Amino acid sequence: MSTVAITAADINKLRQMTGAGMMDCRKALTENNGDFEAAIDWLRKKGAKVAALRGDREAKEGVVLAKTTADNKTGITLCVSCETDFVSKNADFVAFAQSIMDAAVAANVKSIDELNAVAIGGAKIADLVNDKLASIGEKIGITKLERIDAEYVASYIHGANRIGVLVGFNKPAAEAGKDVAMQIAAMNPVAVDADNVPAATVERERAIVTEQIKNDPKMAGKPDEMIAKIAEGKLNAFFKESTLTSQPFVKDNGKSVGDYLKSVDSGLKITEFKRVALG
Numbered sequence: 001m002s003t004v005a006i007t008a009a010d011i012n013k014l015r016q017m018t019g020a021g022m023m024d025c026r027k028a029l030t031e032n033n034g035d036f037e038a039a040i041d042w043l044r045k046k047g048a049k050v051a052a053l054r055g056d057r058e059a060k061e062g063v064v065l066a067k068t069t070a071d072n073k074t075g076i077t078l079c080v081s082c083e084t085d086f087v088s089k090n091a092d093f094v095a096f097a098q099s100i101m102d103a104a105v106a107a108n109v110k111s112i113d114e115l116n117a118v119a120i121g122g123a124k125i126a127d128l129v130n131d132k133l134a135s136i137g138e139k140i141g142i143t144k145l146e147r148i149d150a151e152y153v154a155s156y157i158h159g160a161n162r163i164g165v166l167v168g169f170n171k172p173a174a175e176a177g178k179d180v181a182m183q184i185a186a187m188n189p190v191a192v193d194a195d196n197v198p199a200a201t202v203e204r205e206r207a208i209v210t211e212q213i214k215n216d217p218k219m220a221g222k223p224d225e226m227i228a229k230i231a232e233g234k235l236n237a238f239f240k241e242s243t244l245t246s247q248p249f250v251k252d253n254g255k256s257v258g259d260y261l262k263s264v265d266s267g268l269k270i271t272e273f274k275r276v277a278l279g
Helices: 008-018 022-031 036-045 091-106 112-117 125-136 174-187 199-214 224-242 257-264
Strands: 061-068 074-082 141-149 152-158 163-169 252-256 270-277
Touching: 008 022, 008 036, 022 036, 036 199, 061 091, 061 152, 061 163, 061 270, 074 091, 074 152, 074 163, 074 270, 091 112, 091 125, 112 125, 112 141, 125 141, 141 163, 141 270, 152 174, 163 174, 174 257, 174 270, 199 224, 252 257
Parallel strands: none
Antiparallel strands: 061 074, 074 141, 152 163, 163 270
């Protein structure tokens, strides 16, 4: 039994995160002592259709930008967050975020702390953010920064500055870079391929699909070996759906992203990607 008071706001938050029903969200939070990530797993184990939002919940409103250096060897994507869409759509705020993005690339920063120490017009970005906070009357800040260094980095901004994507390649790939970045923005893969899925994610998915199978009345009394075999099949389906090179290519569902890359250049490889999104 939960020792944490579950509020209506908590239930609504989980509903927004997952798309599950109100009573299911209440039960999930109660059973998991208010832990949202555990509640999401609980819902999935019970067979609920849960929205796969993953990393899209960090910032509610703001501006997401992505930019590469002139030689396309380095890319940075960042989020300057705020509280309301009224501010995020304001031209002055977008220009302010763009000035921070430009400074990040020019100064070759590797972290938010480094970026906050960079000066624009003689003033540190951290101080400029505080000044902007005071003038706007909303809490704002640089809430996320990702960086890629590779032989070639493509950048892409999607949906009126709501998603920023970087993709690293082993060789120049201007057109393919844009296509793959658009794929990442749309499909939100968890890794480049199955071999690059974090072990913790694999075990989490295995536990969820195994529990789903055990909860299926048709599987009652079936041996553990059969359940494990079916679970591995479901896990392989997860890899196909959730890893970049195995996903159906959004521009041509008749081929995978991996197939598309081979059609462009048999030696072209994706080294890594980063995706920053507003939730």
